[in-house]
Amino acid sequence: DQQVKQNSPSLSVQEGRISILNCDYTNSMFDYFLWYKKYPAEGPTFLISISSIKDKNEDGRFTVFLNKSAKHLSLHIVPSQPGDSAVYFCAASAHGQNFVFGPGTRLSVLP
Amino acid sequence: DVKVTQSSRYLVKRTGEKVFLECVQDMDHENMFWYRQDPGLGLRLIYFSYDVKMKEKGDIPEGYSVSREKKERFSLILESASTNQTSMYLCASTGAYEQYFGPGTRLTVT
Numbered sequence: 615d616q617q618v619k620q621n622s623p624s625l626s627v628q629e630g631r632i633s634i635l636n637c638d639y640t641n642s643m644f645d646y647f648l649w650y651k652k653y654p655a656e657g658p659t660f661l662i663s664i665s666s667i668k669d670k671n672e673d674g675r676f677t678v679f680l681n682k683s684a685k686h687l688s689l690h691i692v693p694s695q696p697g698d699s700a701v702y703f704c705a706a707s708a709h710g711q712n713f714v715f716g717p718g719t720r721l722s723v724l725p
Numbered sequence: 726d727v728k729v730t731q732s733s734r735y736l737v738k739r740t741g742e743k744v745f746l747e748c749v750q751d752m753d754h755e756n757m758f759w760y761r762q763d764p765g766l767g768l769r770l771i772y773f774s775y776d777v778k779m780k781e782k783g784d785i786p787e788g789y790s791v792s793r794e795k796k797e798r799f800s801l802i803l804e805s806a807s808t809n810q811t812s813m814y815l816c817a818s819t820g821a822y823e824q825y826f827g828p829g830t831r832l833t834v835t
């Protein structure tokens with residue numbers, strides 16, 4: 615049973631618009647969440663994180679929102695750029711233990 | 726900058742061969758991990774290590790073993806490669822609160 619879910623395998627967005635990638639989790643012990651971005655033939659690179667004591671974290675064009683009661687987090691990219699086209703993984707950990715990754719969402723930003 | 730390197734980017738092996746995947750990190754991290762990535766399944770943890778000579782099974786350890794003789798080096802071993810082990814293999818080491826990944830090794834077993 616997947617503890618971290620990304621129910622959209624793919625997403626297409628027009629350049630300049632907002633991209634919203636969603637992630638749901640089942641383990642209420644998770645207290646730290648991260649988003650990774652992965653280009654083909656490369657390893658994932660860290661994008662942004664959020665601790666469970668916060669409900670929002672912003673870094674430039676990227677904002678992560680956390681709704682603990684719904685066990686849901688989302689990554690907003692505004693404005694989306696063609697270079698953002700990649701696979702995005704959501705990951706979660708509990709008390710600094712191993713990270714659990716979601717299956718990923720492939721984002722395509724169309725020029 | 727943290728650097729995690731993997732010995733090969735692409736590898737083709739035959740069924741039954743013994744395969745070694747090497748990973749080296751230069752940040753003196755204690756924790757290192759091996760994942761495989763398959764479409765629709767995300768990253769699945771094979772093995773991890775919290776210290777030299779220590780190893781722990783992840784979610785899918787069957788058919789794999791690991792070796793951590795030095796802090797900076799973590800090796801994944803496929804004792805007898807099978808076609809269902811064709812995958813992208815990713816090594817990672819953990820800093821304070823994030824994992825740093827290597828570029829990955831795409832292994833094809835024929």
